Amino acid sequence: MIGGKIAFASGMLVALAGGWLAFPRILYQTRLQPVNFSHKVHAEKAGTKCEDCHSFRDDGTYAGIPTLDKCSGCHAAAMGTTVAEKNFIDQYVTPNREPQWLSYAQQPENVYFSHIAHVKLGHVKCEQCHGNEGGAATLRPYQRDPISGYSRDIWGRPVSPIGLRTEGGMRMDDCVDCHRRQGLEYSCMGCHK
Amino acid sequence: MTTTRRNLLKFVGGGAAGALLTPAPWRLITDTALWSENWPGIPRPARGEIRARFTHCTLCPAGCAVRARCVNGQPVSLTGVKPHPISHGALCPWGIAGHHLPYHPARVRQGPVKEALAAVARAMDQRSAGERVAVLDLRPGRTVSWTYRRAMAAIENGLYLAPRQPAYSIDLAAAETVVSFGAPLFDGWGTPGNVFAARGNFRLVQIEPVESRTAALADMWLPIRPGTETAMAAALGGETTIAEAARLTGVGEEAIGAVKEAAENGPAVVLAADPSSPLMSLNAKLRALGRTVVARREAPLPEAWKKAAPVTEMAAAPDGAIRVLLIDESLPGGYVPWQEIEPKLAANAVVVVFTSTTEGYARHARYVLPSPVYPEAAEDIGPAIDTVGEVFRIAAPLLAPVVPVVNPGEFVARIAGLPQSDPLRERADAIHQAGRGALLGYADGKSTPAKEVTADNFWKTLNQGGCWMDDTGKKAAPGKLEFIAAGEPPHDELPLMVVAAGGRRGGLAPPLMSKLERESNLRMAANRVALSPADARSNGIENGGRCLLETACGRLSVVATIDAGVPAGVVEVAAGPRIADLCGASPRARVVRA
Numbered sequence: 175m176i177g178g179k180i181a182f183a184s185g186m187l188v189a190l191a192g193g194w195l196a197f198p199r200i201l202y203q204t205r206l207q208p209v210n211f212s213h214k215v216h217a218e219k220a221g222t223k224c225e226d227c228h229s230f231r232d233d234g235t236y237a238g239i240p241t242l243d244k245c246s247g248c249h250a251a252a253m254g255t256t257v258a259e260k261n262f263i264d265q266y267v268t269p270n271r272e273p274q275w276l277s278y279a280q281q282p283e284n285v286y287f288s289h290i291a292h293v294k295l296g297h298v299k300c301e302q303c304h305g306n307e308g309g310a311a312t313l314r315p316y317q318r319d320p321i322s323g324y325s326r327d328i329w330g331r332p333v334s335p336i337g338l339r340t341e342g343g344m345r346m347d348d349c350v351d352c353h354r355r356q357g358l359e360y361s362c363m364g365c366h367k
Numbered sequence: 368m369t370t371t372r373r374n375l376l377k378f379v380g381g382g383a384a385g386a387l388l389t390p391a392p393w394r395l396i397t398d399t400a401l402w403s404e405n406w407p408g409i410p411r412p413a414r415g416e417i418r419a420r421f422t423h424c425t426l427c428p429a430g431c432a433v434r435a436r437c438v439n440g441q442p443v444s445l446t447g448v449k450p451h452p453i454s455h456g457a458l459c460p461w462g463i464a465g466h467h468l469p470y471h472p473a474r475v476r477q478g479p480v481k482e483a484l485a486a487v488a489r490a491m492d493q494r495s496a497g498e499r500v501a502v503l504d505l506r507p508g509r510t511v512s513w514t515y516r517r518a519m520a521a522i523e524n525g526l527y528l529a530p531r532q533p534a535y536s537i538d539l540a541a542a543e544t545v546v547s548f549g550a551p552l553f554d555g556w557g558t559p560g561n562v563f564a565a566r567g568n569f570r571l572v573q574i575e576p577v578e579s580r581t582a583a584l585a586d587m588w589l590p591i592r593p594g595t596e597t598a599m600a601a602a603l604g605g606e607t608t609i610a611e612a613a614r615l616t617g618v619g620e621e622a623i624g625a626v627k628e629a630a631e632n633g634p635a636v637v638l639a640a641d642p643s644s645p646l647m648s649l650n651a652k653l654r655a656l657g658r659t660v661v662a663r664r665e666a667p668l669p670e671a672w673k674k675a676a677p678v679t680e681m682a683a684a685p686d687g688a689i690r691v692l693l694i695d696e697s698l699p700g701g702y703v704p705w706q707e708i709e710p711k712l713a714a715n716a717v718v719v720v721f722t723s724t725t726e727g728y729a730r731h732a733r734y735v736l737p738s739p740v741y742p743e744a745a746e747d748i749g750p751a752i753d754t755v756g757e758v759f760r761i762a763a764p765l766l767a768p769v770v771p772v773v774n775p776g777e778f779v780a781r782i783a784g785l786p787q788s789d790p791l792r793e794r795a796d797a798i799h800q801a802g803r804g805a806l807l808g809y810a811d812g813k814s815t816p817a818k819e820v821t822a823d824n825f826w827k828t829l830n831q832g833g834c835w836m837d838d839t840g841k842k843a844a845p846g847k848l849e850f851i852a853a854g855e856p857p858h859d860e861l862p863l864m865v866v867a868a869g870g871r872r873g874g875l876a877p878p879l880m881s882k883l884e885r886e887s888n889l890r891m892a893a894n895r896v897a898l899s900p901a902d903a904r905s906n907g908i909e910n911g912g913r914c915l916l917e918t919a920c921g922r923l924s925v926v927a928t929i930d931a932g933v934p935a936g937v938v939e940v941a942a943g944p945r946i947a948d949l950c951g952a953s954p955r956a957r958v959v960r961a
Contacts, residue, residue: 181374185381193389201394235417282401283411286444322401329401330394367444 202317202326208273209266210258214311220248224300224308236289239275242266276316278327279304279344286367302352303344415439421448421809421832422763423748424462425698425741428506429558430748430758431458432809432834435466435765442466442742442765447560450812452836453754457560464877468740469769471875474723475737476770483719483734487782490691490717491522498690498713501526502779506700507678508532508749510794511776513668515695516675518783525783526684527676530701533642535660535845538755539565542659543633546603546626548596548646549575549866550638553584557753572626574599574618575640576934577866587626592617593864593936596646600637603627604652634658642752657844663750666759666835667801669793684711695775696722696729697738702944704951705731706920721775724875727944736773740875743768745830746776747791756838759798761791761829792826799825804837861918861955863902867942893946897930897939898958906958913961916940918949924961 216222227240246267252259266273281287292298300308317326324330328344346365353360386392405411418437423430424445432448445466449456468474491500500522502515507529519525539545539562550556552571553563573585574596582588591599595616602612602623609627613620629635636659639646650660681703690713705728712718720732729735738744742765750758776790798804802818808828817825817835829835868891891897896916898908908914910929915922916938923945933939938956940946950956 177369177371177374178377181377182381182384185378185383186385187381189382189385190389193386193391197389197391197394233419235419319398321395321398323405324401330397 201319203320204315204317205276206315207276207313209262209275209313211313212258212311213308213313217308228300230290230294234290239277242270242272276318276325278316278325280325281328281344282324285346285365287365303348413439413441420763420765422742422765423760423832423834424458424465425744425746425748425762426461426465427459427555427699428508428749428751429454429561430751430760430762431462431558431560432760432832433458433462433465433742434809434832435742437765440766448809448832450807450809451560451834452807453558453561453751453758455560455564457563459555459559461877465741466765467877468723468875469743469766471723471740471877473725474740474770474875475725475729475735478736478773479734480736480773483736484778484782486717486734487691487693487719490715491782494524494690494713497524497685497688499524499526499684499688500691500782501528501684501689501693503528503681503692503694503703503708505530505694505696505702506698506749508665510747510790511695512749513672513675513794514776514785514790515779516678517672518779518785519676520674521783521785525676526679526689528681528684528703529678530703531643531680532663532678533647533752534663536663536750536755537636537638537753538659538661538842539636539753540568541634542569542636542655544629544635545569545571545638546630546635546649547571547573547575547581547585547638548600548644549573549579549640551579551581551640552638553581554579556581556638558751561751561753570629572629575866576864576937577868577939578932579868587622589616589618589622589626590934593866593934599623600646600649603630603637604649636660657842660845661755662843662845664755664757665750666757666794666837667797667803669797672793681707681711686710687713689713690716692716692718693775693779694718694720694722694728694732695738696720696724696727697740697744697775702727702947704920705948706951721773721778730944736775736778737770738775739768739772742766743772744774745791747794755842756836757804758834758836759794759829760834761795761832763830763832795826795829796822798835804835804839806833806835808833861957862936863898863938863956863958864936865918865946865950865954865956866937866939867946868897868939891939891941892926893941893943894925895928895941896925896958897928897933899933899935899937900929900931901935902938902958903927903929907960908958915959915961916949916956917959918951918956920951921949923949925958927958 227244229237229240231237245262249259249263249267252263265271293300318324319326319329322329330345349365350360415438420435420437420442422433422435424433431454432451434446434448435442436444436446443466445458445463447454447456447458494500500519502519504512504515504527506512512529516527519527537557539557545552552573556562570587571585572587572589573579573582574589574591575582576591576593578588578590589599592615598607598612598615599618601607602609603626609620609623612618612623630653634655635653636655637647637649637653650656687710689711692708692712717734718728718732719734719736720728721736721738722729723738723740725735741762745761745764747759747761780787799817799820799822804817805814806817806820806825806828807814809832820828896914903909908927908929910927912927914925914927916925930939938958
């Protein structure tokens with residue numbers, strides 16, 4: 175009788191540990207960015223601001239991750255002595271090959287988000303949603319849910335806080351929470367046009 | 368503890384129970400749902416450069432300015448253009464989802480073009496002396512309408528047919544009182560943005576038997592007895608007493624007196640559901656002509672185009688004389704009931720319809736040719752009923768036709784032997800040469816006098832979604848207003864008056880919006896009618912029961928909805944070509960149990 179209870183409790187404990195500790199780790203595929211880019215170096219040494227690279231187009235649309243043209247503007251030749259820069263020039267700038275960046279913030283097809291409405295009109299700071307990417311010395315690994323195909327940063331309630339930054343957020347719940355806190359309108363059709 | 372089969376099962380049971388207390392199964396369910404959305408074959412907008420492009424909506428004559436968000440050249444969402452002085456940044460539900468239309472599952476996707484051309488050529492050669500070739504243009508006032516008129520002038524015995532267009536425009540901004548006899552002011556009557564921009568300045572009195580959406584939003588709704596609108600108009604015009612009107616219409620004397628006083632005191636305008644209704648003559652009595660009812664103005668034309676066939680109404684066409692009839696139903700517009708067309712056709716008449724839907728004349732034509740739909744076609748939009756100044760705007764295509772289509776203007780020009788040209792460009796050049804008005808570019812929101820722009824830049828801006836406007840001319844009273852008499856009086860066999868719910872739009876409705884509207888019961892389905900409980904009871908009809916809608920022209924099998932909001936003596940139907948064909952000019956019917 176007691177043996178049966180122990181078996182049941184053991185099974186439960188194994189499932190709980192698996193579900194809460196192992197599952198979040200195995201749920202996401204981890205991939206490295208193609209270039210070891212340092213936002214910190216660019217911000218501190220070159221004095222670059224977010225919008226210098228992540229700019230708006232003339233018509234107000236957001237250009238997102240800069241293309242190689244933007245990088246080549248400064249890095250046509252090496253500006254420093256780091257290995258990372260040399261590799262970047264050799265592998266991408268010289269052969270004119272576009273780096274295949276993995277976008278943490280890429281929203282699904284059914285989501286409409288306007289950067290200009292938030293940044294220019296709403297005066298929302300980049301860090302508020304993207305976290306302190308601008309101060310990071312390296313790019314953190316990109317984590318993707320292979321079933322849904324979405325980045326860990328934009329989809330699903332946090333299964334477990336392990337490995338996940340706590341500030342900001344780009345999930346639907348984060349958007350709704352922020353709008354609710356500030357007394358702003360939020361409705362399905364606002365984003366899911 | 369020993370490892371027994373029982374303990375193993377308990378271990379598994381504990382594991383299952385424990386798993387339910389973790390996020391794993393729940394997360395896998397939602398993830399699997401998302402995974403199923405990304406299966407191959409499910410259409411997804413392309414990734415790519417995001418750009419804004421501008422155009423004008425052609426789904427109704429309002430021609431609202433549109434800003435399209437395009438991803439990799441594909442329009443993925445449409446919004447209004449705020450600086451536009453007429454549409455004020457508004458779009459109706461159809462306009463918002465207009466970019467779905469090219470992919471509509473019910474779209475006409477192919478047609479016998481060569482056979483149609485050969486049949487038309489043969490019929491034109493073989494026709495006898497009195498037989499005619501005619502074009503029926505359901506949306507007159509466009510540049511392609513002038514192509515049709517020129518083509519019909521070039522063909523011997525050519526006839527240009529079009530539904531009657533009002534010779535006036537309504538200046539809502541100048542009105543303080545709007546008396547509407549069933550005009551769907553807030554439901555597709557004019558330019559939505561213009562109506563709502565002017566809404567704060569006028570008081571709306573809606574006179575109609577049913578509580579339509581416009582009636583629900585009016586300042587005053589007078590639920591009149593069906594068919595007594597003329598008596599109400601006579602009282603408002605001072606031809607009969609208020610007491611007499613109250614007796615006939617069922618509306619209180621006090622309410623009629625208040626409306627009469629308001630209409631007489633301030634700048635007022637009278638609107639009718641049918642712009643050709645004799646009810647519109649009340650405007651003359653209220654001194655509205657030249658103030659709120661003004662002459663309709665058309666943008667300048669090339670001089671050579673003025674030698675064109677005149678506009679003829681279907682009723683004026685000789686009976687049995689049309690050997691070739693080409694119907695342009697490519698855009699939703701006025702619908703001429705088939706029972707009015709049929710007597711005009713000769714024996715062995717060739718009827719060709721250019722359309723995107725099988726609902727309208729495609730049911731009657733010998734050749735059905737697929738036409739471009741919005742936003743595939745480059746064409747201009749004639750002035751709307753509430754556009755006071757001259758205006759010229761082009762619906763610049765946002766994407767190439769997704770099925771092989773026939774351009775109706777080119778087809779007609781070809782059979783008439785007109786020289787190949789670009790009529791839109793010729794018209795734009797004529798407007799530019801007139802040197803009047805200003806050109807509004809939406810991308811930069813700037814308005815530039817037309818005379819300060821080169822002809823090429825004028826054309827380029829129009830094709831980028833710009834709009835030419837000239838509202839500097841003096842407002843003039845319209846010429847003699849002509850009206851069509853009302854239908855035949857009621858008789859005992861057809862006791863119910865047919866009231867169409869919503870404006871008659873025709874054409875394809877964007878699938879998303881039509882689904883939402885039907886599911887939320889905002890728009891009546893085509894096979895439904897609504898009856899009062901009293902009329903349903905007297906005919907033994909149950910809610911949801913199958914019944915027959917019978918008119919002088921025929922019968923239609925429908926499903927009945929019993930609605931206490933529908934007054935006795937009225938049957939409410941969904942607007943559309945089938946109902947138009949069934950009712951014709953006489954909106955009387957009866958509903959009997961099937």
